[in-house]
Amino acid sequence: MPRRPNYDKDDLILRARDLFWRQGWAGTSLKDLEKTLSLNPGSIYAAFGSKDALYGLALDRYVHDGATSLDRMAQEIGPLATLQTYPRAILENDKAAARACMLAKTYMELSPQNHALADQAHAHLVTMETKFEALFAAAQSSGQIASDHNPNQLAQRYQSDLLGLRVSAERPDFDAIKTADDIAQGLARL
C-alpha cells in the first residue's frame, strides 16, 4: 500500500500560488518553491509533475477564488453595488500576495513566448470579463444602469480599469483607494 504523503495538496497549491503571483514565472526558482513548500524537488515533481503544472493549478485556484468572491458579493448586494465594491475589496484584501492581478502578470510575462500558461491566463481573464458583463447586464435589467450601453464594452472597460488600478496599486506613491472610489462613482453615472 503506498504511503500517504504527509502534506495537504490544496495548501501547497495556495502557497505556490502566492509565490508565483508575487514573483512571476521566471522569477520563481525551484529553490524558491522548495523553501516555500518545504518539500524537496523529488516530492514537488511527484506531487505536481512540473513547475508549469503547479503554476497551472495555482492559476486555476486564483481565478476560482476571485470568481467565487465576486459571485458571493453579487448574491449579497446585487450587481451594481458589486461592481462598485469589488475594486476596493481587492485592494483591502490583506491576504493577497500582490496588488497586481496574477492573470495579467502571467499573460504579460508569458504571451511573448507563446507559452501555454499565457493561454490559460487569457482564458481566465475572459471568464472574469464574462462575469462582469453578466453583472452589467443584470444592472441594466434592474434599471440601475441605462440600457443604451453595450454590456460587453462596459465589462471590457471595467476590467481594463481594474487591471490598471491593480498595476498602479503596486506603487507606494499611488492613491489606489481614491482611484477605486473614482471607478465606483463613474459606474453610478452610467
Add this chain to the structure above:
Amino acid sequence: MPRRPNYDKDDLILRARDLFWRQGWAGTSLKDLEKTLSLNPGSIYAAFGSKDALYGLALDRYVHDGATSLDRMAQEIGPLATLQTYPRAILENDKAAARACMLAKTYMELSPQNHALADQAHAHLVTMETKFEALFAAAQSSGQIASDHNPNQLAQRYQSDLLGLRVSAERPDFDAIKTADDIAQGLARL
C-alpha cells in the same frame, strides 16, 4: 589609436529596447541580445558593461521618446486634446514593440526582487504622471476642465486607466480602440 567600433550605439539601444520591451528582463537571454544586436557577448559588454546597464539605457530611451511625443502633441493641439488623443496614438503606433507599457512591465517584473531597474522604471512612471498632471492643470487653467478636480488625482486615474488599456490591448479579443475612445470621452465630461 583605438579602432572605432563599426556600430551605431543609439541604434543598438533601440533594438535592445524593443527586445526587452517585448520579452521582459528574465525573458531576454544574452543569446537573444547577441542575435538582435548582431554582436558577440564581448562587444556587448565592451559597449554597455552589462545586460542591466543596457536595459537601463533602453528604459531611458523609452521614456524619452514617450515624453517627447507627448510634449510635441501638447504644443500642437493643446492640453485636453493631447490627453484625449494620446491613448489612441499609443495603440496606433505601428513601430511599438508591444502594446503594454515597458515601464509597467519592468516594474511588475522586477519590483518583487527590489531590483534597481524597478526603481528606475518607477521614477519614469512618476515623470510621466507629472507630465499628465501638468496637462490637466493647463486644461483647467484654460477652462477646458472644471477647476474643482485635483490635477494630481486626475493624472493618477488617467495613467492607471492608460496602463490598464495597454495591458488589455495585448489581448487579441479586446476592443482597445473603443476603450481608448471611452477614456477620451470621459475626459470631455470632467
